[in-house]
Amino acid sequence: MEVMEEGLVPWLLWRIWKNRNELLFRSKDYQAVATIAKARDDAQEWNSRVKVENVVVKNPITEEQIVRWDPPPSSRLKCNTDGSWKQEDGAGGGGWILRDHEGRMLWAWAKKLLEVGSALESEAEALRWAVSSLIGFGYRDVIFETDSQVLVKMIHGVEEIWPRMKPIIQEISILLSKSAGSEVRYYNRRGNKVADRIAKETTTFTSMVPKLYSIVPSWLGSCVEADKLFV
Template identity: 50%
Template sequence: MIAALDVVQKVKRVNHILFQCPYARLIWTTSPIHAPPQCLMSDSLYYNLHRVLSLQERYPPDEAYTDLVPWLFWRLWKNRNEFLFQDKYYSAQDTVNKAIENTAEWMSRQEENNIEVKKPTSNKQPVKWKPPIQNWTKCNTDGAWHKNQQGQGIGWISRDHTGRLLWAGAQRFEGLDSHVETEATALNWAIKSMSRLDYSQVIFETDAQVLVKMIEGVKEIWPKLKPIIQDITHSLKMNSSFKVEFFSRDGNKTTYKIAKEAFSFMNHVPKLYSIVPSWLKPVLEADMPYVGLN
């Protein structure tokens, strides 16, 4: 009997921490998760868990935010421990933003892991950059982001059907909170740059598959990313011959080199190149045999 009562008390305590305490209620209200009837959390932990974990049964994918829920749980529990043991306090909005960033990063890593798992084990040639057809331009984009580094780097490069560099851009950033946000920033800049340079018939390739799915509308867009995704989709509508496609990291090494190089920049001024910089020549030339050039 005593053991059973102890279990009941522990369940109530977990329900209080995750759903019913004022701090938890504020976080759920701040998040994009749909509120329960009359905005009241149940006294039953199991009912509350079932409700937030089955939202996809009652709402369309772009309103369910099912991937966000576990990260809200984790942030609530982590914040509680840091408050108790380190006297740290995080606002509800900061907590929700961090949970959204954690979710976006996790989804991006899952996409990359799935790609790795699906790679063939045969002795086939590795995937390499492929040139566009004649009269088209291919623009590859990439972002270099790491949670333990203060700065981020973004880069893009446009090439014709012979593999010749047309334009490239690199910039150092600070304040981009996730891998996906960094990739989106790189893609957004590339699209705007190619439009301003008066190019048409451009294929933009990124190795961030989750970003492509958000742009295509098949993956829910996280609130933090909505402004930049809307900016990208607007630019694509204004340039009907622009296309965004996914291509694996193996075929995007030149752009990754550009994004990593941006880490070394001493300021945040964007840099544009119409000739190949010396630090890019080796990796760019490595792509040339695959377009019939030596």
């Protein structure tokens, strides 16, 4: 209370000034006791705001710190997919990585894409190749994650499918129906960095032949290890 009383004078002067204006323009008068009480309220509210702002400045919690790769349950596997695209020439790339609950890579895939109509199409192609490949390998109950929310909504029938996208979406849906327990989910792109790195690496490829990895390539190692830190 003593600290607040010492700092009350500026707020009391401010409240007196406001009371003066109220009296001049609205013929409204305030008692001295009410004026002092209101000044105390103003000071307390200000001090509370300052404390909150100091906490926010000193301990910022950003979305990037919170969002990271989320490992699957021990009984399931997770496949993250992503696509890249350049509007200038329509070239793109697709990539995916299959990992277990400890973050260990089982398979990864990358392919250069030509004549891609949009970034969404490259995302869809990457997912289509992931679902097709893993079901072909005999995997079941896989969680497929993409950072394209629009693509997930199209697959789940929440959003209208673009005409050019219909064949890709239909194939993904048919493949998923043959894989018991497998599903497609959306996840924030900050938690999809490894798949993003794979898709972007395709810009260095000189061949259209897809690349399948069973051992983590050197250019991907640091990204995979970074995700393991949070397992």
